[in-house]
Amino acid sequence: MEYPVEQIRCQFPALASGDVYFDGPGGTQVPQAVIDAVASYYSQANANEHGLFPSSRRSDAIIAQSRTAMADFINARSGQEIVFGANMTNLTMQLARALGRTLKVGDEIVVSRLDHDANIAPWLFLHDNGIVIRWLEIDPTDCTLKLDRLDKIINRKTRIVAVGLASNAFGTINDAAQIVAAAKKAGALTFLDAVHFAPHRPIDVQLLDCDFLACSPYKFYGPHAGVLYGRQEALERVQPYKVRPASDRAPDCFETGTKNHEGIAGVAAAIDFLAGLGRDCGKEHGRCAAAYPEGRRRWLKAAMAAITVHEMRLFSRLLAGLQSIAGLRLYGITDSERFSARTPTACFTLPGSAPAIVAEKLGAAGINVWHGNYYALEPMKFLGLEEKGGAVRAGLCLYNTEDEVDRFLAALRQIAVD
Ligand SMILES: Cc1ncc(COP(=O)(O)O)c(C=O)c1O
Numbered sequence: 018m019e020y021p022v023e024q025i026r027c028q029f030p031a032l033a034s035g036d037v038y039f040d041g042p043g044g045t046q047v048p049q050a051v052i053d054a055v056a057s058y059y060s061q062a063n064a065n066e067h068g069l070f071p072s073s074r075r076s077d078a079i080i081a082q083s084r085t086a087m088a089d090f091i092n093a094r095s096g097q098e099i100v101f102g103a104n105m106t107n108l109t110m111q112l113a114r115a116l117g118r119t120l121k122v123g124d125e126i127v128v129s130r131l132d133h134d135a136n137i138a139p140w141l142f143l144h145d146n147g148i149v150i151r152w153l154e155i156d157p158t159d160c161t162l163k164l165d166r167l168d169k170i171i172n173r174k175t176r177i178v179a180v181g182l183a184s185n186a187f188g189t190i191n192d193a194a195q196i197v198a199a200a201k202k203a204g205a206l207t208f209l210d211a212v213h214f215a216p217h218r219p220i221d222v223q224l225l226d227c228d229f230l231a232c233s234p235y236k237f238y239g240p241h242a243g244v245l246y247g248r249q250e251a252l253e254r255v256q257p258y259k260v261r262p263a264s265d266r267a268p269d270c271f272e273t274g275t276k277n278h279e280g281i282a283g284v285a286a287a288i289d290f291l292a293g294l295g296r297d298c299g300k301e302h303g304r305c306a307a308a309y310p311e312g313r314r315r316w317l318k319a320a321m322a323a324i325t326v327h328e329m330r331l332f333s334r335l336l337a338g339l340q341s342i343a344g345l346r347l348y349g350i351t352d353s354e355r356f357s358a359r360t361p362t363a364c365f366t367l368p369g370s371a372p373a374i375v376a377e378k379l380g381a382a383g384i385n386v387w388h389g390n391y392y393a394l395e396p397m398k399f400l401g402l403e404e405k406g407g408a409v410r411a412g413l414c415l416y417n418t419e420d421e422v423d424r425f426l427a428a429l430r431q432i433a434v435d
Pocket residue numbers: 042043103104105106107133135136181183184185210211212213232233242243392
């Protein structure tokens with residue numbers, strides 16, 4: 018059965034503009050259900066937390082529902098393992114600072130050269146406290162992580178291993194299972210950056226067996242917010258910096274100050290939107306809702322499976338088109354046999370055209386793409402792209418179509434010959 022792309026697109030008011038949104042890795046558009054959930058929070062439950070009056074109780078209930086929805090999205094054990102924050106960067110800074118209190122001079126933290134700076138800089142700050150930072154390096158041929166020396170880099174001095182599940186620059190999906198296994202063998206804590214991975218593949222924190230994982234709902238059709246998952250015992254081991262009257266119990270003690278309640282209300286709506294897609298796709302594949310007895314978690318799995326097939330089919334078309342443009346340089350995995358190790362995010366440079374110029378010309382043609390380093394500073398420096406203005410990034414997501422890929426390629430071909 019066909020992936021219902023037109024039915025999906027109708028739910029996203031922003032797409033009615035006719036613009037092409039290939040800027041998903043920087044943030045996706047939101048469906049009407051998310052907009053409604055945010056608006057309805059204001060009209061029906063706008064209050065601060067834990068009051069003994071009706072609107073505060075309604076607000077508490079909405080936040081609790083969003084924690085449960087997030088737990089379903091990443092297969093956490095319960096909503097109590099979900100911390101909400103302003104964004105992933107903020108939560109990671111906060112966690113790194115709190116974990117730093119538990120470390121001593123000479124302890125080691127392993128980070129990855131492939132990562133967004135939000136999963137590097139917070140750990141680098143701990144170097145000032147005498148913590149040694151070790152790096153997993155990049156293989157420049159396909160922008161994957163070199164894991165051949167993993168057992169040396171992660172060793173008995175390692176206390177924390179912080180790596181991304183997928184690169185927001187090149188789309189590379191890292192072998193998290195291998196990295197987490199090595200970290201556990203060394204007795205180190207694991208922190209996974211799932212921001213770029215989350216819109217494209219299912220996340221299962223129990224299967225990953227990680228201690229912490231962070232992601233950002235605005236990358237998977239929700240509002241601007243951040244989420245930190247912590248395995249309950251791991252959260253309980255950390256003493257976050259907090260104001261004194263705030264709760265001492267996780268997850269509340271990690272949520273400094275008043276949260277973005279309306280945004281959190283929209284998080285559950287984004288997850289329910291995805292679950293609804295899974296339920297519909299499941300039915301379309303002849304597996305009626307009864308085949309998903311656990312409800313939302315099962316539908317989310319079905320949704321992510323359908324999204325992956327749709328996105329990677331479109332990505333094949335995008336890749337073939339990009340490869341046909343003379344001189345265009347692509348970064349990342351291009352072998353379709355290895356598509357399970359990448360997301361549908363293309364990173365490229367055009368000879369003789371600065372990335373900013375390419376992005377600007379595409380923008381003028383109604384095609385939204387990012388250029389520069391997208392905060393993936395280390396990999397851009399490593400590849401020698403930083404001083405040349407970075408690269409252009411075209412990222413596909415669940416609402417993109419073949420027509421949009423063709424429109425993008427036609428515009429890019431024109432820019433290449435101008
Ligand atoms: C892979 C990755 N990690 C972290 C971040 C930072 O997320 P946030 O904007 O929620 O701080 C981003 C944002 O682009 C990202 O792509």
